[in-house]
Amino acid sequence: xxxxxxxxxxxxxxxxxxxGLEIAAPAADSVDREARFPSESFDALRAERMLGxxxxxxxxxxxxSIADVSAICTALGQHCSATxxxxxxxxxxxxxxxxxxxxxxxxxxxxxxxxxxxxxxxSATSEIGVxxxxxxxxxxxxxxxxxxxxxxxxxxxxxxxxxxxxxxxARRTPDSPPSDQVLVLLKRDEFxxxxxxxxxxxxxxxxxxxxxxxxxxATEDHxxxxxxxxxxxxxxxxxxxxxxxxxxxxxxxxxxxRARAYIRAEARKSPGKTPAASVRLAEVVSKLQGMRxxxxxxxxxxxxxxxxxxxxxxxxxxxxxNNLKLSCSTAVVDIVSxxxxxxxxxxxxxxxxxxxxxLLRDAYGxxxxxxxxxxxxxxxxxxxxxKDD
Amino acid sequence: MNLDAPRxxxxxxxxxxxxxxxxxxxxGEYAAVQFGAWPSTDGRGGRATVxxxxxxxxxxxxxxxxxxxxxxxxxxxxxxxxxxxxxxxxISEDADLYAYGLTSHATVNLMLGLEDAFQVExxxxxxxxxTFETIANxxxxxxxxxxxxxxxxx
Numbered sequence: 001x002x003x004x005x006x007x008x009x010x011x012x013x014x015x016x017x018x019x020g021l022e023i024a025a026p027a028a029d030s031v032d033r034e035a036r037f038p039s040e041s042f043d044a045l046r047a048e049r050m051l052g053x054x055x056x057x058x059x060x061x062x063x064x065s066i067a068d069v070s071a072i073c074t075a076l077g078q079h080c081s082a083t084x085x086x087x088x089x090x091x092x093x094x095x096x097x098x099x100x101x102x103x104x105x106x107x108x109x110x111x112x113x114x115x116x117x118x119x120x121x122x123s124a125t126s127e128i129g130v131x132x133x134x135x136x137x138x139x140x141x142x143x144x145x146x147x148x149x150x151x152x153x154x155x156x157x158x159x160x161x162x163x164x165x166x167x168x169x170a171r172r173t174p175d176s177p178p179s180d181q182v183l184v185l186l187k188r189d190e191f192x193x194x195x196x197x198x199x200x201x202x203x204x205x206x207x208x209x210x211x212x213x214x215x216x217x218a219t220e221d222h223x224x225x226x227x228x229x230x231x232x233x234x235x236x237x238x239x240x241x242x243x244x245x246x247x248x249x250x251x252x253x254x255x256x257x258r259a260r261a262y263i264r265a266e267a268r269k270s271p272g273k274t275p276a277a278s279v280r281l282a283e284v285v286s287k288l289q290g291m292r293x294x295x296x297x298x299x300x301x302x303x304x305x306x307x308x309x310x311x312x313x314x315x316x317x318x319x320x321x322n323n324l325k326l327s328c329s330t331a332v333v334d335i336v337s338x339x340x341x342x343x344x345x346x347x348x349x350x351x352x353x354x355x356x357x358x359l360l361r362d363a364y365g366x367x368x369x370x371x372x373x374x375x376x377x378x379x380x381x382x383x384x385x386x387k388d389d
Numbered sequence: 390m391n392l393d394a395p396r397x398x399x400x401x402x403x404x405x406x407x408x409x410x411x412x413x414x415x416x417g418e419y420a421a422v423q424f425g426a427w428p429s430t431d432g433r434g435g436r437a438t439v440x441x442x443x444x445x446x447x448x449x450x451x452x453x454x455x456x457x458x459x460x461x462x463x464x465x466x467x468x469x470x471x472x473x474x475x476x477x478x479x480i481s482e483d484a485d486l487y488a489y490g491l492t493s494h495a496t497v498n499l500m501l502g503l504e505d506a507f508q509v510e511x512x513x514x515x516x517x518x519x520t521f522e523t524i525a526n527x528x529x530x531x532x533x534x535x536x537x538x539x540x541x542x543x
Contacts (some may be wrong), residue, residue, distance in 0.1 A: 385497055
């Protein structure tokens, strides 16, 4: 597991590892079985002020880097994928506000409020009638005398019912084209959610992502001034791909950990006799290293843009960030599957300490959030014009 | 802007504008052959001389002459590939094209169309939203990419 020791992390990684092992892991099966919100994990994360780690220290946050957040997502992902995914998605929203709105008086004070209250922020980007194209909206914000209203039919809002705020996309005005979007902050007392569908899925069951009709009204200062096009390409997309792949790396690491433990147990039973699947273990450990290397390299790639809007808007950068998601979503299924092959029936059983069923079910979600075919299509289009690195 | 006497091998009369006294079109650049006094400084921060003033005026008039066909060609390419929600020929040069419905997907087709129409290749650093944000920005990029080439303006 990548251990990133950063002077600013204030032991955040260590806290995450402890919360993962002692609190998230014991509850993970129940969270999965009941498709319930991992409240134990989030009570602990809040108590340790982990929700504010990505907020700069000047606002009272942890001042952690993307490398820190990535390592923490990996740590949590080893123990409970729902906890890790909710944590990851929250950090994406925080990143958008930090990178695109901190200059505004309203958002500067909101960041301080976030750090203080350890509020949880959800995201409402997808929309009924649009599919997985987050750069297209049907709903629009309608302004009147310093306020605006919004009505959005969202097919999924992960942990929406448990969030203290939601960042939602919408067209800039009722006359704007679908791709001319803004991002708006909606606080709990400013929105209502009416459930329109359930969440009964193969994996990531504890992310509680049913569909909702989102209705809200807030003051104009809640609208982030940067266009969503810029927020998306410079921050939301790269950070999303980094934190998601980090937690999938955690899932893969946990699976390989079980496979290693299984092989060691087999070897101890018959010393001198190499377990049949030990070569398979060697192969899967190699694959895990490849996945880890890609995640770490992408973190460095993103850090190298140094917050400079221009560098993070490049086409080759976008292609690389897409490739990160594409490769890792495939790798996690491959790695967990191979781990199950190594563990055999012990991995296939649910009532076993080597059980890999939940990890495999979660792993299959990776390629679908946003569908890989959509992302390959986007890369294919960009490759028509982008020039070699 | 090359203020020296034009190099014999590259000076070309490629259009009627070069009949204007004092200016010879050298590729995409303009060279002052002779007109009044040469600038007394290297051109940076020095007091403008009469000659420099007139030269600059001629360059501006000259670039306006060359500019319009290029802008029209850009508009035509936008019309063909951008699929905006408004008639391209009514959109001002400084208007935000993304506000008229230019999508990321259409931008790729637009880039291809512009590369083909102007026989240029956008380098990676120009593959940014900003480059295609307005007609004026597109024009600026094309001018930069065609500088030094013989004019291919149709």
